[in-house]
């Protein structure tokens with residue numbers, strides 16, 4: 001516990017669910033939260049909102065939560081800023097966690113700022129590393145800024161809770177322990193009225209076709225401007241299929257209209273850390289590298305031997321991807 | 334109808350270079366631009382004005398005096414009035430402090446029907462200031478707006494971008510919306526307006542003008558502090574393969590086998 005803030009205690013994570021399924025980043029927050037809580041010597045809790053949540057709380061216990069704060073209501077079924085910030089804001093005020101971690105999803109990046117104003121406390125965006133300062137147990141939050149050109153470590157010395165949004169796909173997932181139990185706390189002292197919710201979700205449209213889960217992929221074959229055209233992704237797909245992986249793209253390929261934004265790796269796309277990342281015709285702009293450099297192995301194929309992607313590649317191949325990939329496919333057969 | 338757009342002057346991060354010795358950002362000679370998402374926000378406001386000519390579109394920024402240049406660009410694109418919140422006391426503000434100052438500035442300007450902001454600024458990349466302003470002004474907020482379907486008398490119907498699709502949201506007016514780049518294609522400055530933009534007075538407010546206590550401004554009122562900054566360490570350079578295309582393809586597949594990736 002921190003001497004300066006004796007009332008504040010514990011690490012909280014926001015257990016974001018959509019359609020009653022926990023978002024992937026929640027497991028990562030639980031993994032990271034567990035680590036931080038153990039270092040501070042406090043409990044790890046999750047806060048879970050929705051309707052008919054079934055066994056989700058049990059799942060959170062099994063992934064390491066000591067407590068789950070829960071509220072179920074038809075008004076919480078889909079996320080709205082008004083309803084979620086009211087319930088969570090009130091819970092933070094009442095239970096006073098020392099640290100609050102939120103996934104930097106489109107929803108988390110909407111909720112976090114509102115909670116930080118409500119508590120008049122700091123919020124560090126899109127963190128890629130969290131550590132505990134051994135001296136006073138405060139949290140050191142590291143994040144990229146200026147398009148990944150600069151890293152900054154941010155602290156929040158004088159207000160509580162300390163809040164961070166955490167970039168999906170960066171932290172290690174929590175360990176699963178079947179049957180692990182915890183304490184369920186029902187948040188029943190917040191009354192929600194439908195007229196307090198000033199936005200109404202009329203419809204939710206999911207993208208059709210294959211769903212891309214770049215954060216979970218173990219092998220990614222990614223293409224850039226060097227593909228030259230949309231058809232190039234068909235070749236990448238062949239290689240990806242052979243390696244049980246998925247395809248992805250750089251922003252330049254997305255901006256050229258060759259592939260959907262949901263495939264974009266990098267600062268304004270998804271951060272990935274697969275076992276294998278094959279970069280084909282990707283120059284290696286700093287914003288792209290920021291999103292793939294944590295991959296265990298990187299293979300770069302590029303005609304330009306001076307492309308910066310080679311600086312981070314485990315293996316570099318200078319050559320035309322339209323010759324190299326077919327040769328690799330042949331070797332694999 | 335009155336629309337207010339929050340715009341920020343930012344360094345063009347694609348041109349930002351790192352000092353190889355000091356490991357700090359070299360800002361000299363780096364051009365300052367209107368933050369890209371904010372250009373989409375302004376374009377959205379101007380499109381509403383195109384359809385409803387009695388609409389007033391104003392822009393507001395917090396920043397040093399040189400931000401006037403960016404505000405003049407906004408005027409040349411079609412904004413009616415520009416306001417700059419500028420005061421030594423505003424310096425060093427984090428998002429909590431910035432959003433407070435801008436919220437006070439907006440209150441000073443009086444009634445608005447829609448406040449627009451960009452999703453995020455490319456210097457800090459936080460995406461926090463927009464929703465924070467909304468929360469301070471007790472306005473409903475929709476972030477990541479990728480399409481505006483209909484502006485009605487008392488509400489607006491928008492599409493909110495999600496990772497795997499979008500939701501259609503109806504939001505009560507007045508409200509704050511944050512724009513993503515998919516929302517539209519920002520127009521260029523109009524030649525006819527550029528000259529006028531340089532003659533238009535830009536209203537500058539300091540902390541007293543917006544009734545904000547100096548203690549609640551800038552660095553002093555920022556709960557977050559930068560503890561240290563550094564440049565990302567480059568991963569050790571790997572191995573460049575040699576030989577013919579077939580040799581290299583062979584070698585790399587062997588490496589994959591070693592790592593049990595095939």
Ligand SMILES: Cc1cc2nc3c(=O)[nH]c(=O)nc-3n(C[C@H](O)[C@H](O)[C@H](O)COP(=O)(O)OP(=O)(O)OC[C@H]3O[C@@H](n4cnc5c(N)ncnc54)[C@H](O)[C@@H]3O)c2cc1C
Pocket residue numbers: 147223224225226227228249250251252253264265266267268269270280281282283284285286287288291301302303304307319320321322346347455
């Ligand atoms: C704030 C900000 C955020 C950004 N976020 C992202 C982001 O999230 N993700 C991202 O990717 N970018 C991002 N960018 C954009 C980034 O700066 C680059 O524009 C982009 O990554 C370049 O993509 P590319 O390497 O595919 O294309 P290019 O830069 O055009 O390079 C194409 C490469 O392919 C090579 N090539 C050409 N033909 C062949 C061939 N036949 N075989 C092999 N190689 C070939 C060329 O030599 C070249 O190296 C961001 C920029 C900013 C300012």
Ligand SMILES: Nc1ncnc2c1ncn2[C@@H]1O[C@H](COP(=O)(O)O)[C@@H](O)[C@H]1O
Pocket residue numbers: 339340341368370371393394395396428431435449450451452453454455457458459460461462463
């Ligand atoms: N100093 C500022 N002046 C005006 N608007 C700002 C300022 N800082 C941030 N904003 C607005 O808030 C959005 C998000 O900024 P950020 O939270 O810094 O990523 C920007 O796109 C702007 O619309």
